[in-house]
Amino acid sequence: MKNKILLLTTIYPSPDMDLMNSTNVCHYFAKEWVKAGYEVQVVFNYPVYAPIVHKFAELLGKRAASVGQSYFITRQIKECKEYEMDGVSIWRAPLYKMVPKVAVRRSTIEHQVNLITSHLTEKSFKPDFIVAHFCYPHLEMIAKLKKLYQAKTAIVNHIQSLPLRKYIGPQYSEYFKEIDIWGYRSKNIKSDFEKQFGVQAHSFMCHSGVPKEYIVNEPRTFSNSITKFIYVGSLIRRKYPLAVLQGITGANHTLKYSLSYVGEGIERKKIEKFLMTADNQIAVRLWGNLSRTAVLQKLDEAECFIMISKGETFGLVYLEAMARGLITIASKGEGMDDIIEDGENGFFCESGNPTFLASVIDRINHLSIEEKQRISANAIETARMFSDEAVAVNYLRAITD
Structure with a gap:
């Protein structure tokens, strides 16, 4: 029985x-x-x-x-x-x-x-x-x-x-x-x-x-700089989706960045307004809600996942990004402290702080290609432990x- x-x-x-x-x-x-x-x-x-x-x-x-x-x-x-x-x-x-x-x-x-x-x-x-x-x-x-x-x-x-x-x-x-x-x-x-x-x-x-089938076997290959970013989650106030764009905008201005938003919410209007009013050089796409298969595809097209929200119990989407080998930036003290070790398998940022985020992005882009690949490999192994x-x-x- x-x-x-x-x-x-x-x-x-x-x-x-x-x-x-x-x-x-x-x-x-x-x-x-x-x-x-x-x-x-x-x-x-x-x-x-x-x-x-x-x-x-x-x-x-x-x-x-x-x-x-x-x-x-x-x-x-x-x-x-x-x-x-x-x-x-x-x-x-x-x-x-x-x-x-x-x-x-x-x-x-x-x-x-x-x-x-x-x-x-x-x-x-x-x-x-x-x-x-x-x-x-x-x-x-x-x-x-x-x-x-x-x-x-x-x-x-x-x-x-x-x-x-x-x-x-x-x-x-x-x-x-x-x-x-x-x-x-x-x-x-x-x-x-x-x-x-x-x-x-x-x-x-x-x-x-994270589902075992999400976990890839090999780390990402990177160039000298990470420029392709992605955010996956509801576009709501406590997740600070606009701060992600503002943080990337404040990073090294000599690089050409792209940012994909996957998700919907009331903060979309603020993002669209920022894009219309700011001197923005970032290629931004707002994809709305996508199927799980399409989300994985968008993750695979990116190099770095960012969500610097507050009030997170445990962000499964961080693990999903890590499972795909992305460099992952999460909020310090918001549910991922047990999982991410800063500089080893991902990075931490202060919740909703675009200035801090810009410094984290610049820090990542000062790492060697080998260091980025090491962090990607560590992220995958972490995800494997949390299947x-x-x-x-x-x-x-x-x-x-």
């Missing part, structure tokens, strides 16, 4: 939903667990707010997504739904609260737990392991479910500065006792959590992985041992 994993999350892909600021990270793990022989049931506790909030998200669209990291569903969908993706069984259940960034009512949590247990009974699914991504609102849920099923439990933290005392009250510490192991999406998240709540007895790092299969195995080992 297969061991069974119950995964609770507030963010999960759903084909019939228009999701803003979403991520597929939980599905990447779940489908790898299925491949490893586990039976996986996902409970997608998707947030449903007051109708005006969804109307706001629908009307403002890209602007709402650009404001921050809040996760929006543009339509208020109240129905439960069951569906399957890549062998993973998903059950979507609405989780009600009035507005984002406020506590879920205790009665709502109780109701959600009852809904989950009823669904699991109907499916004859008794979990051996219960995992939750996003500590809140799942801490209380997972503590109650552990008592019901006597399963091993884990919670993976995605954000810093969790307001658990505000949302849950002093009883949060009692719920902590029901969590067997804690996961952290980055070193900074772990450090912040431990400052607030102390070092937990058992923990692990929960990094994302989706490898990180899923590490995750499984952490929660099942």
Whole structure:
């Protein structure tokens, strides 16, 4: 009989939903667990707010997504739904609260737990392991479910500065006792959590992985200077897409640069305005949203990937660029500190700082061709260590041992 994993999350892909600021990270793990022989049931506790909030998200669209990291569903969908993706069984259940960034009512949590247990009974699914991504609102849920099923439990933290005392009250510490192991999406998240709540007895790092087929075998070949840059991501405020262009503009003026933007968002207008008003000598292309195959093609056409955003939990796109052998520039202190070693397999820049970025680009272009190739080769090897299969195995080992 297969061991069974119950995964609770507030963010999960759903084909019939228009999701803003979403991520597929939980599905990447779940489908790898299925491949490893586990039976996986996902409970997608998707947030449903007051109708005006969804109307706001629908009307403002890209602007709402650009404001921050809040996760929006543009339509208020109240129905439960069951569906399957890549062998993973998903059950979507609405989780009600009035507005984002406020506590879920205790009665709502109780109701959600009852809904989950009823669904699991109907499916004859008794979990051996219960995992939750996003500590809140799942801490209380997972503590109650552990008592019901006597399963091993884990919670993976995605954000810093969790307001658990505000949302849950002093009883949060009692719920902590029901969590067997804690996961952290980055070193900074772990450090912040431990400052607030102390070092937990058992923990692990929960990094994302890149598909093995994305990883190339040989490093890039470079000329004396790197001039072909690419940005892949939403064109939203916290990712500073315009600062990338401004930084390249401020680098060595004797070189002819090109920059490709892959992605869409409200900041596109600022980029277009800059291109019209500035004395810009850079060849810029705004490609919009592309398929995964087309994104890989654009990465292969470039030499250097840049994204100097803030508020990143873990930027999988950095690993994808490294897997293709690109020289990669990431934000310091924003989720990639565990992965990138400055000057060895990539480079760091201060978030949103075009002057700093210009200096990093000039620094790279002062390196020899051999040094650039060494960094490219190291980037590929790093990506190999963080393949989706490898990180899923590490995750499984952490929660099942």
